[in-house]
Amino acid sequence: MGLKVGIIGCGSITKFRHGPEYQANPYVSELVFFDRNPERAKALAEQFGGSVVQSAEEILQDASVDLVSDCSSNESHEIFSTEALLAGKHVLCEKPIALTLEGAGKIVEAQKKSQKKLMIDHNQRFTPAHQKAKEIILSESLGKVLTFKTTFGHSGPEFWGVNKSNNTWFFKKDRSGLGVAGDLGTHKIDILHYLLDDEIQEVSAFQGALDKVDEHGESIEVCDNLVCSLKTKKGRIGTASFSWTYYGEEDNSTFIYCEKGVLKIYHDPEFQLEVITQTGEEVKYKLETVMTNANQTNTGVIDAFVDCVRLDQPPQVTGEDALLSLKVVLALLESANTKKVITV
Structure with a gap:
């Protein structure tokens, strides 16, 4: 049954x-x-x-x-x-x-x-590129992780939503709450925790409703862009940007810089993972069809x-994993609102 x-x-x-x-x-x-x-x-x-x-x-x-x-x-x-x-x-x-x-x-x-x-x-934990990247990081073939940068942006939820309208709950403070930080940012915080086997501990951020308007032509009540600096428990530092205003092309890339080279994830449209070593050796992996808002594939x-x-x-x-990511997202918004560095 x-x-x-x-x-x-x-x-x-x-x-x-x-x-x-x-x-x-x-x-x-x-x-x-x-x-x-x-x-x-x-x-x-x-x-x-x-x-x-x-x-x-x-x-x-x-x-x-x-x-x-x-x-x-x-x-x-x-x-x-x-x-x-x-x-x-x-x-x-x-x-x-x-x-x-x-x-x-x-x-x-x-x-x-x-x-x-x-x-x-x-x-994002389930994609072949992220799984392979985690395997490489764990193997320490590139040495320890030092820094990172990640971004997740597309043209906005009104292009993905069912009714293709800017009268979307994503733009409403009482329903979306966290704007692009909750929509796209939470994915990237979780994938950093997963890839680095680490937790983000300190954050500083800027946010704004730079371009989106609601069904009345008013600026939306939540952020459509957030850019931040992050420091982890193990002392790695990096940056992240989340955006609903990447018009023309989606960007879901992450770069992990290690002692002996760099991992580039979802940077090249043809190769979902690229490993470039300090000596200039390149290994490129073709692992999957990249899922975008326009091209949905099985997420696993x-x-x-x-x-x-x-x-x-x-x-x-787990729920605990998601709770950790939410703590970071809330700290990012607090940092942007108070203009202070926030400890998660």
């Missing part, structure tokens, strides 16, 4: 990632969709062969639902993910885990209490989550 999955929230992330990836997974037998807009849920149920319910409670109270994907907007994660765990469901929650440390804490506590699996969708997250439940394995991104 296959697993029954309930999906809460039927925006782009469900349409392009969760829906097709659950549908393609051989261990999933049934999908149930809920969205505040019933038409959206109906459209995805038709597209991916599932059923529709009128409330999230119907999913949470259905004893036959094994897994829940929480694809609601940021401010609702602490409600739906907490309730789903306490209702005995395994939960895959979209990032960021929550908008506040208190909200994230509720979810983590619910996981401990229920002993169900909780995984957060920090999907859904398959990993299903396997974690099915085989009773620890999740690859």
Whole structure:
């Protein structure tokens, strides 16, 4: 008997990632969709062969639902993910885990209490280029990591959203909360923690709403750009930039500078990983089709989550991992607002 999955929230992330990836997974037998807009849920149920319910409670109270994907907007994660765990469901929650440390804490506590699996969708850990880069860093063939720089930017959520409109929840303070820092920044903080096997401890940042406007033509309530300096527990220092205004070309690159060379991840469109040593030797890896907003490929997250439940394995991104990333994102915004260096 296959697993029954309930999906809460039927925006782009469900349409392009969760829906097709659950549908393609051989261990999933049934999908149930809920969205505040019933038409959206109906459209995805038709597209991916599932059923529709009128409330999230119907999913949470259905004893036959094994897994829940929480694809609601940021401010609702602490409600739906907490309730789903306490209702005995395994939960895959979209990032960021929550908008506040208190909200994230509720979810983590619910996981401990229920002993169900909780995984957060920090999907960059699953890409072949990042996995290979981690392997090389761990091997210390390039020596120890000294510095790094990372960026994640595209033309903005209104180009990715379901209705392609600047009337998007991503631009609303009460729903998005953290702007581009929560949307794209949280991915990059998590991947730095993962690649470096380290934690960011001190931050300083600048942010702004430089270009985006809402449906009324007003400047948006959250940042569309954030640029920062980061220092880790192990003493590495580096920079990061997150942007919703990289018009023309997406950039999802990370450079890791080591004692004997550099790793360039997602810098070259043809080679997802390049290793250039101090002596000038170059090794280039062609590992995957790079996923962008315009070109969606299987993230591997859904398959990993299903396997974690099915085989009773620890999740690859825990609630605690996501809580650490959220702490850094909140520190970045505090630094930008107070113009001070903040200790995470």
